[in-house]
Amino acid sequence: MTKSKRTRVAVLFGGRSVEHEISVITALQLMQAIDPAVYEVTPVYIAPSGTWHTGTELLNRSFYAKVPGNLSSLAEVTLLPKPGVGGLTKLSDHSIIPIDVFLPAFHGQYGEDGCIQGLFEMADVPYTGSNVVSSAMTMNKYACKVFLKEHGVPVLPAQLIARSDAQRDIRGAVERVLAHDGYSLPLFVKPCNLGSSIGISKVKDASELAAALAKVFRYDTHALVEPCVNEIMEINCSVRDHDGIHASVVEVPVSQSGVLSYEEKYLRGGGKKTGQSAGMASLTRVIDPQDLDPEIKRNVVELATRSFTVLGCSGVARLDFIVDLATGNLYFNELNAFPGSCSFYLWVRSNPRVLYTTLIHNMIETAMKHHATGASLDRNIGLKALRS
Numbered sequence: 001m002t003k004s005k006r007t008r009v010a011v012l013f014g015g016r017s018v019e020h021e022i023s024v025i026t027a028l029q030l031m032q033a034i035d036p037a038v039y040e041v042t043p044v045y046i047a048p049s050g051t052w053h054t055g056t057e058l059l060n061r062s063f064y065a066k067v068p069g070n071l072s073s074l075a076e077v078t079l080l081p082k083p084g085v086g087g088l089t090k091l092s093d094h095s096i097i098p099i100d101v102f103l104p105a106f107h108g109q110y111g112e113d114g115c116i117q118g119l120f121e122m123a124d125v126p127y128t129g130s131n132v133v134s135s136a137m138t139m140n141k142y143a144c145k146v147f148l149k150e151h152g153v154p155v156l157p158a159q160l161i162a163r164s165d166a167q168r169d170i171r172g173a174v175e176r177v178l179a180h181d182g183y184s185l186p187l188f189v190k191p192c193n194l195g196s197s198i199g200i201s202k203v204k205d206a207s208e209l210a211a212a213l214a215k216v217f218r219y220d221t222h223a224l225v226e227p228c229v230n231e232i233m234e235i236n237c238s239v240r241d242h243d244g245i246h247a248s249v250v251e252v253p254v255s256q257s258g259v260l261s262y263e264e265k266y267l268r269g270g271g272k273k274t275g276q277s278a279g280m281a282s283l284t285r286v287i288d289p290q291d292l293d294p295e296i297k298r299n300v301v302e303l304a305t306r307s308f309t310v311l312g313c314s315g316v317a318r319l320d321f322i323v324d325l326a327t328g329n330l331y332f333n334e335l336n337a338f339p340g341s342c343s344f345y346l347w348v349r350s351n352p353r354v355l356y357t358t359l360i361h362n363m364i365e366t367a368m369k370h371h372a373t374g375a376s377l378d379r380n381i382g383l384k385a386l387r388s
């Protein structure tokens with residue numbers, strides 16, 4: 001394939017999210033794994049402030065230690081919400097950087113929650129991963145649980161607390177939570193719309209509950225309160241759509257504290273030898289544990305595949321489950337529409353084995369297909385009401 005025939009892919013990452021730096025790690029891994037014979041990559045970094053930048057410097061990990069001071073060395077770009085532009089627009093001279101497909105590699109708000117997907121739809125460009133509604137549904141832990149429960153997927157009960165209510169009357173909010181049927185202490189409190197274990201707490205009494213809610217409301221407008229699973233085992237499974245829907249092997253992340261913290265997910269494993277985190281790929285985990293009950297494995301795979309399907313997800317997702325070891329009950333916990341490290345470490349261990357390069361290639365193929373399907377829909381019924 002000649003250089004000019006390569007598919008031009010914009011990899012977008014960073015963004016206005018608390019998971020900003022995890023996205024940078026995921027994107028750097030991804031851009032190393034993408035096949036350079038087939039794809040020409042344009043890295044697009046969205047700074048924490050929300051400005052978009054491109055330049056080859058973005059391929060160096062060391063660049064990010066000096067942000068935002070060094071951003072002025074890059075070209076500032078944007079994607080106009082206008083069909084037919086053909087790529088990114090440089091803000092300096094309005095020239096176009098041609099792009100064939102967009103690959104959002106964000107974790108969290110504005111990138112994994114339907115916002116940027118909405119912009120891609122407006123611009124009428126092919127993009128990888130889940131669409132607007134699937135991204136939005138899976139980002140909102142409460143909406144996702146309610147929806148999946150409706151489809152027969154077991155979930156832990158959850159109470160949704162709005163920041164505005166709690167701020168008006170925190171005592172009342174705490175009392176209402178505790179008065180709820182089946183809500184005995186300890187409880188588990190988490191932000192409704194965040195990931196990476198940011199703002200989560202296990203609470204043992206009413207005053208801890210008030211403090212835990214205050215912690216969530218630093219980051220999110222809504223908190224979820226769940227019964228705490230004291231004897232917990234977590235099982236994750238990745239699902240992707242490419243010529244059908246496929247599940248990876250499962251993994252059991254191993255935690256030292258009983259709850260997976262941001263530090264455990266991103267700083268512990270990979271940081272030891274190199275001083276650099278490799279994101280989700282560095283977590284201490286057992287992949288495809290041989291001593292795990294095959295029935296649990298089967299259930300996880302079945303529930304993961306069903307959840308991905310009914311939510312209408314696309315690309316590569318990771319679905320996280322909780323086993324209550326005291327009862328043996330299995331619960332869906334959350335769906336990451338674009339998981340850390342794109343879950344490549346699970347796919348290289350799956351049968352059939354899927355290399356990261358293939359995973360990305362398939363995501364892009366699927367994106368092109370979806371865009372072509374969208375383009376085949378008739379949206380123009382002509383002017384009738386206005387002309388009558």
Ligand SMILES: Nc1ncnc2c1ncn2[C@@H]1O[C@H](COP(=O)(O)OP(=O)(O)O)[C@@H](O)[C@H]1O
Pocket residue numbers: 156188190194195196197198200226227228229230232234258259260320333334
């Ligand atoms: N109800 C619960 N009881 C006990 N531990 C929980 C519960 N919910 C979550 N956890 C622990 O907290 C971690 C983070 O919670 P999770 O819902 O996965 O949010 P995040 O999106 O931040 O990853 C989980 O990996 C698990 O270790």
Ligand SMILES: [Mg+2]
Pocket residue numbers: 196197320334
């Ligand atoms: Mg999680």
